[in-house]
Each structure stands twice: as C-alpha cells, then as structure tokens.
C-alpha cells in the first residue's frame with residue numbers, strides 16, 4: 370500500500386504526521402512510504418532521516434496525494450494558495466487518517482465525502498482502553514497544558530517559585546487551573562514543578578482525586594445536576610449550577626495571580642466561564658492563559674491567537690500550542706497514527722484493512738463512499 374505524508378499547509382503548523390521512527394516501522398511492515406520534500410523539517414526531521422528510514426521523497430504535493438492509497442496528516446485538508454483544495458487532490462477511494470476536528474472543518478468534510486475518501490479522525494476515537502494509544506486528543510492536550518503554563522510563567526511579572534534571597538523573600542505564585550482533564554492535569558503538574566501554589570476545579574467528580582495526585586488543591590461547588598457526558602467528556606452545566614460556579618470562579622480568580630483555563634464541553638466547545646466582571650476583579654499584574662482558545666475561548670475577553678491587556682490583566686489565548694513544541698508533538702502524534710494503522714494492518718496483503726464491525730474504525734470514520742457518517746458532523750452540516 371502506498372502511504373503518503375504531505376507537508377502541513379495550515380498557517381503556524383509545524384508538526385508532521387509521521388516521524389522517521391514511525392516511518393521505519395511502516396516500511397518494515399511492507400508499506401511504500403512517500404513524503405513531500407521538507408515535510409518534517411519544521412519539526413526537526415530532515416528529508417535524509419526519512420530516506421534512511423526507507424521512504425521516498427517527492428517534491429510535488431499534487432503528485433504525492435494523487436497516487437496514495439492512504440494519506441497521513443496532522444490537520445484537516447486545507448485550501449491551497451493556488452485556489453485548489455487538498456481534499457480534492459486525494460485519489461477517489463483513498464484513506465485519510467488525521468486529526469480532522471470534523472465539526473470545525475465542515476467544508477473539508479464535504480469535499481472529502483464528495484471525493485469518495487474514507488476519512489478517519491483521531492480526535493473522534495472512542496475513549497476505550499484499546500484506543501488510548503491512538504488518541505491524539507490526549508497526546509496533544511498534554512503538550513497544551515505544559516506549554517500554556519510556560520507561557521504564563523514568562524508573562525507573569527513575578528516568580529512562580531518562592532525565593533529566599535539576601536534581598537528578601539518572594540512568595541510562590543498562586544495558579545488556578547479551570548478544567549482538569551488531560552491538559553489541565555498537566556498544567557497543574559507543570560505549575561507545581563515550577564514552584565507555584567496550585568488550585569484547580571472541574572465539574573466531573575472523579576477529578577478531585579486526580580487534581581490532588583498531581584499536587585493541586587481542589588476547589589469546587591457541589592453540582593445539583595451531574596455534568597458527566599460519558600467517555601470522560603463533560604456536559605454543559607444546568608443554569609443553576611452555572612450561576613453557582615460563576616460565583617465561585619469570580620471569588621477565586623480575585624485571589625490568585627494566574628488563571629489557566631482548559632474547559633471543554635464534549636471535547637470540542639469551550640464554555641464561557643470567565644465574564645468581564647470576573648476579569649475586572651482580578652489583581653493588576655494577573656495573567657490569564659485561555660487554553661480553550663481553539664474551542665472559542667473560556668474567557669469572554671480573550672481573542673484567540675491574540676494578547677489582550679485590560680485593567681492590568683494580561684490575557685493570552687494561544688491556538689494550536691502543540692505546533693509550538695513540534696518535535697515532541699510530532700513524535701507522539703505519529704505514534705498515535707502508527708498504532709491505529711498497525712491495529713488493522715494486513716501483513717500478507719501489506720495494506721490497511723477496513724473493518725466496519727470494529728468499534729474504533731466505526732467510531733472515528735467521518736466520511737466513506739460519498740457519505741458523511743459521523744453524527745455530530747452530519748448534524749452540524751444540516
């Protein structure tokens with residue numbers, strides 16, 4: 370089977386879908402792997418490393434995509450500067466595996482369906498034990514949590530750790546993490562490693578213990594109505610719980626120095642948790658890092674991709690943080706993809722095997738034979 374890895378074209382994207390190590394493993398399994406020239410350079414992987422792993426380097430993306438039976442990508446197919454669209458360059462009937470975020474990329478999903486592409490999205494993989502090693506949401510969220518705290522530490526006008534010096538003692542920064550899923554737990558652990566005093570909140574009850582296990586102190590309200598949506602996802606709070614949580618967040622944000630928000634509903638949409646009054650009540654010099662930016666932002670005053678200063682508070686809302694740690698992010702991402710491909714690899718036929726009885730394939734299939742299969746995407750398209 371011919372497997373192709375194009376260079377990512379979305380602005381700011383520095384990751385590549387396959388690192389040289391994973392490339393070698395696919396070649397050893399009998400795949401013919403081809404990469405677009407320079408595809409791994411921004412992540413620190415030169416073409417020569419892929420050639421040494423047994424891949425072919427192809428200069429022309431159009432030719433590369435047009436001949437592949439299976440395309441591995443990081444981002445959903447994008448419009449190209451010449452007016453064409455990457456989705457339209459795929460071979461009809463080809464397979465695509467990427468983190469498509471289908472509901473955020475509806476035009477590309479329509480094009481993939483029209484092209485007859487079978488597209489799988491790693492961010493829609495069911496959250497089962499078997500799927501954990503294939504889950505790009507988790508591997509990349511971990512990086513987001515880590516890098517978000519580093520950005521906060523650079524922005525903060527004081528130290529994170531306590532320092533006792535001849536010139537005096539500085540107190541540790543008070544960091545508050547809102548949302549303690551994968552990104553939030555890593556944010557707590559990273560802030561703790563930097564010496565901050567960390568508090569955190571979430572709406573799923575099992576998270577309290579997890580917050581404490583990475584060194585944070587839990588703060589939260591007793592919910593009147595469960596916010597569990599299954600699979601580790603949170604649902605939207607009831608109006609009553611929202612009001613009670615908003616009060617707690619306002620009170621707590623006013624006491625801390627740094628707020629890191631990571632909350633998502635259903636893994637996609639960021640609930641607005643910090644209103645203007647909450648930001649206005651924060652101490653001058655405070656920093657908010659809104660890691661919900663890719664989902665629209667958790668703070669009403671944040672602007673995705675921009676830095677906002679208001680009333681002495683700095684708000685960062687970085688998008689696509691994994692792309693800013695491109696080597697580690699690509700290595701983890703490509704391991705996720707490799708694990709998915711190998712789980713269905715036909716050793717004799719040296720090709721990926723479609724299996725519609727398999728819950729993983731079924732769960733993350735977005736388009737197939739001209740149709741959109743993924744429920745939330747279908748709903749968003751209506």
Ligand code: NAD
Nearest residue numbers: 496497501507548549550551552571572601603632633636
């Ligand atoms: P996520 O990105 O969907 O959401 C981030 C966090 O925001 C969640 O913890 C959620 O509860 C929280 N949140 C939502 N609304 C909130 C609100 N109003 N206030 C405060 N917090 C709010 O979640 P995630 O990080 O992808 O994963 C959540 C859980 O799922 C984790 O515990 C993780 O271990 C589990 N998980 C399991 C698998 C698997 O078994 N294969 C894979 C991925 C994740």
